[in-house]
Amino acid sequence: MAGETVITVVGNLTADPELRYTQNGLPVANFTIASTPRNFDRAANEWKDGDALFLRASVWREFAEHVAGSLTKGMRVMAQGRLRQRSYQDREGNQRTAIELEVDEIGPSLRYATAQVTRAASTGGAGGAGGGGQSRPAQQQTSEEPWSTPGSSTSADAWSTPGSFGDDTPF
Numbered sequence: 001m002a003g004e005t006v007i008t009v010v011g012n013l014t015a016d017p018e019l020r021y022t023q024n025g026l027p028v029a030n031f032t033i034a035s036t037p038r039n040f041d042r043a044a045n046e047w048k049d050g051d052a053l054f055l056r057a058s059v060w061r062e063f064a065e066h067v068a069g070s071l072t073k074g075m076r077v078m079a080q081g082r083l084r085q086r087s088y089q090d091r092e093g094n095q096r097t098a099i100e101l102e103v104d105e106i107g108p109s110l111r112y113a114t115a116q117v118t119r120a121a122s123t124g125g126a127g128g129a130g131g132g133g134q135s136r137p138a139q140q141q142t143s144e145e146p147w148s149t150p151g152s153s154t155s156a157d158a159w160s161t162p163g164s165f166g167d168d169t170p171f
Contacts, residue, residue, distance in 0.1 A: 011035030
């Protein structure tokens, strides 16, 4: 992994993660994270939004199923991964280049929301991004979207999943 560009991005999901399966049956989830810088304008005495960065991201295997079952549009997330550049030809035959984030870790930002985590059952595979479980955490949503607006009201169950870590959890 030497020489790879690893970044951390904090932003909001622009849509629900799209879960698909390759021809070989591997799950992959694709989504976009919008990260908008905010700066304080002293002359106007207010916060102003800068230009948003829209970064396409992907996750694979059971990790993809966990992301698709847990994250939804508007949620503020923190994602860490490796930037990948790929070239392709568009429909008109023009050569294009895309930069995407291959996510190693992702989770909710708790700055403006709360979350409850449910541990997925282990499948006995390797740990890390490719390991994990087969169960998808159930998601409860309220009519509010507390992840998209700083300072909005949140409730403890606005982004929770049933269950909890047992006393035997090694965390």
